[in-house]
Amino acid sequence: MIPPDANDDVENDPGGNGPVRVDAAGTGAGATIPLRRRVARPALALGSGALVALSLPPWGFWPLALLGIALFDLTLRDTTSRPARARRGWLFGAGWMFLGMGWMVQLTGPGYIVAAAIFAGFHAFAAAIGTTLGRNGRWSVLARPVAHTLVEALRFSFPFGGVPLATLGMSQVGGPLVGVVRVGGVTLLTWLTFQLGFAIVPGVRGALRHMRETADGLPADDPVYRSTSERRAVTTALCLAVGTLAAAGFAPRGSDTGETLRIAVVQGGGEQGTRALDVPSIVVTERHLEATRTIAADPDLDLVLWPENTIDVENFEVSQEAAMIVAQADRLGVPIAVGLTEDVRVDGERRYTNAHVVVAPDGEIFSRYDKVRRVPFGEYVPLRSVIERFSSAVDQVGSAIAGTTPAVLDLPDGQRLATVISWEVFFGGRAREGVALGAGMVINPTNGASYTGTIVQTQQVASSRLRAIETGRWVAQASPTGFSAFVSPDGDVIDRTRQREQAVITSDVPLRDGSTWYVSVGDRPFIVALVLAMIGLLAADVRSRRSGSPARR
Incomplete structure (x- = not known):
C-alpha cells in the first residue's frame, strides 16, 4: 500500500x-x-451541489438536499489530499450557489458571480477543515457537518452584514426536519440536514459490512466490530439527530391569546422586472390606492397592510400621498401600515430612508420602523469609493440609511407587530427581536418587483415560513407584485396571491404569546456548541495521529 x-x-x-x-x-x-475517472469525482461534486440547489424554492423537493450532501460525501472518500477535497468542496458550493442564487444576477451581475464564488469558497474551506478533523476516517461523519454548518452560519453575518441567500434551511421548510427551528433556528436545522446527509454513506457501508461479517460467521457483538471508529461515529451522529428531533417535538410553540386581528393585505399588481427608475412612484401608489378602494368598510377590520416602497416622497407627513392614505384610513376606520421611502440629505449627500409607518384614521403617524438590515448592492454599495473607480453602474444604486430602532410597529389599539422589511425576513434575529418584545404576530412588507421569475419570491415565502415556525407566530407578507400571503405558525401558506395580479386578501389572524426556545435563546448557543465541537474533534484527531493509530477508511 x-x-x-x-x-x-x-x-x-x-x-x-x-x-x-x-x-x-x-x-x-x-x-x-483514466481521464474519465479524474473528471468523474469533480463532476459529481458539482452535480451534488446542484441537487442541493434544486431542493430550494422554487423547485423545492427537500429530499434532494440529503441526497446531494450524501453524494458530496462520496466524492470526498477517495482522497486524503486536503487540496483535492477543498477543490471538490468549492465545486459542491458552486453547484449550489450559482443555481440557487440565480436571481441575484438581476440585482448585480458581477456581484452575483463574486458572491457565488466566495460562498463556494466557504465550503472549500469547510471541506479542507473536515479533512483535517477526519483525515484517517475517525469521526469525519461528525466533523464534516460541523464544518459546513459553521461556514453557512458565517454567511448570516459576513460579508456586508450577511448575505443569507439560498440557505439550506429554506430547502427543508416543507420537510419533516423543519420543526427543529423552534429549538435552534436555521443554524440547528442546517446542522441536522448536513448531519443526516453525511451519515448516509457511512451508515449504508456499516450496514453492509455488518451483513457481510454476520454472513461470514463473525457475531455482531464481536469486539473487533464494536471497536470500529466509523461505526461509533455514525451511531453518535444518529443519536444526536434523533435527540434533536425529539427535542423539537417537546419544544414550546406559543399559544393563541384568544384575540384576532382582521388584516387586509393589499397587492397593487403590475409588471415585474421593473426598477424605481422605470416606473414613477405615483403609479405604484395609485395601484395600491385603487386596490384599497375595493375594500368595503367593515367594523371587524383592524388593519390594512401595504407592501414596502409603495410611496416615494421627500416628506411623507406633508405630502399629497399622505392625504390620500389618511382618506382611506378614515373611510375604513382602521389604521393603514404603509411602506415608504423618504429622501434626506446627510452632509450634503442625497440619501433615503426605507420605513414602514402606521397611519391612524385621524391622520396621526402612530408608529414607525426604519429598516435596519439593508440589501448590499441594492440599497447601498459596500466599498463604494473603491468600486466606483472601475464602474459607473454604482451610481444607479442609492444609499439607504440604516434604522436603529427595534423591529416592531405598534397599533393604536395597543397591539404590537414584529416587523421585518423585505431582506430582513432572511435573518431569523429580526423577527425574533420583535416577538421577544411582545409582538403577537409578524408582518413582512416586501418588494420583489425588480426581479422576474419566481426564485427570489418563493425563497422569500420560504423564509416567512421559517420565521413563523421559529417564533410560533402568524406572518402576513405583503408584496406589490407577488407573492402576498398569510403563513400559520406551523409554516402553512394561506391564500397566496399570484404574481402581477392586483388583489386584496383578508384573514382573521390569531394573536399569540409565549416563546419558543429559539425566541428565548437565539442562534448564539448553538454556534458556540458547534465551535466547541470543532475544537474537540480537532483535539481528538491530533491525539489519534500522535498515538500512531492506524487509519480507518
Missing part, C-alpha cells in the same frame, strides 16, 4: 491492484488514472 502524501490523491485502481498515488494534476506517480 502506498502511504498517502499531503499533496496526493489516493484512489483505488479499477484493475484491482490496490490504491495508486495521484498528484494534484491527476497524473499517476505510480500509474495513470
Whole structure:
C-alpha cells in the first residue's frame, strides 16, 4: 500500500491492484488514472451541489438536499489530499450557489458571480477543515457537518452584514426536519440536514459490512466490530439527530391569546422586472390606492397592510400621498401600515430612508420602523469609493440609511407587530427581536418587483415560513407584485396571491404569546456548541495521529 502524501490523491485502481498515488494534476506517480475517472469525482461534486440547489424554492423537493450532501460525501472518500477535497468542496458550493442564487444576477451581475464564488469558497474551506478533523476516517461523519454548518452560519453575518441567500434551511421548510427551528433556528436545522446527509454513506457501508461479517460467521457483538471508529461515529451522529428531533417535538410553540386581528393585505399588481427608475412612484401608489378602494368598510377590520416602497416622497407627513392614505384610513376606520421611502440629505449627500409607518384614521403617524438590515448592492454599495473607480453602474444604486430602532410597529389599539422589511425576513434575529418584545404576530412588507421569475419570491415565502415556525407566530407578507400571503405558525401558506395580479386578501389572524426556545435563546448557543465541537474533534484527531493509530477508511 502506498502511504498517502499531503499533496496526493489516493484512489483505488479499477484493475484491482490496490490504491495508486495521484498528484494534484491527476497524473499517476505510480500509474495513470483514466481521464474519465479524474473528471468523474469533480463532476459529481458539482452535480451534488446542484441537487442541493434544486431542493430550494422554487423547485423545492427537500429530499434532494440529503441526497446531494450524501453524494458530496462520496466524492470526498477517495482522497486524503486536503487540496483535492477543498477543490471538490468549492465545486459542491458552486453547484449550489450559482443555481440557487440565480436571481441575484438581476440585482448585480458581477456581484452575483463574486458572491457565488466566495460562498463556494466557504465550503472549500469547510471541506479542507473536515479533512483535517477526519483525515484517517475517525469521526469525519461528525466533523464534516460541523464544518459546513459553521461556514453557512458565517454567511448570516459576513460579508456586508450577511448575505443569507439560498440557505439550506429554506430547502427543508416543507420537510419533516423543519420543526427543529423552534429549538435552534436555521443554524440547528442546517446542522441536522448536513448531519443526516453525511451519515448516509457511512451508515449504508456499516450496514453492509455488518451483513457481510454476520454472513461470514463473525457475531455482531464481536469486539473487533464494536471497536470500529466509523461505526461509533455514525451511531453518535444518529443519536444526536434523533435527540434533536425529539427535542423539537417537546419544544414550546406559543399559544393563541384568544384575540384576532382582521388584516387586509393589499397587492397593487403590475409588471415585474421593473426598477424605481422605470416606473414613477405615483403609479405604484395609485395601484395600491385603487386596490384599497375595493375594500368595503367593515367594523371587524383592524388593519390594512401595504407592501414596502409603495410611496416615494421627500416628506411623507406633508405630502399629497399622505392625504390620500389618511382618506382611506378614515373611510375604513382602521389604521393603514404603509411602506415608504423618504429622501434626506446627510452632509450634503442625497440619501433615503426605507420605513414602514402606521397611519391612524385621524391622520396621526402612530408608529414607525426604519429598516435596519439593508440589501448590499441594492440599497447601498459596500466599498463604494473603491468600486466606483472601475464602474459607473454604482451610481444607479442609492444609499439607504440604516434604522436603529427595534423591529416592531405598534397599533393604536395597543397591539404590537414584529416587523421585518423585505431582506430582513432572511435573518431569523429580526423577527425574533420583535416577538421577544411582545409582538403577537409578524408582518413582512416586501418588494420583489425588480426581479422576474419566481426564485427570489418563493425563497422569500420560504423564509416567512421559517420565521413563523421559529417564533410560533402568524406572518402576513405583503408584496406589490407577488407573492402576498398569510403563513400559520406551523409554516402553512394561506391564500397566496399570484404574481402581477392586483388583489386584496383578508384573514382573521390569531394573536399569540409565549416563546419558543429559539425566541428565548437565539442562534448564539448553538454556534458556540458547534465551535466547541470543532475544537474537540480537532483535539481528538491530533491525539489519534500522535498515538500512531492506524487509519480507518
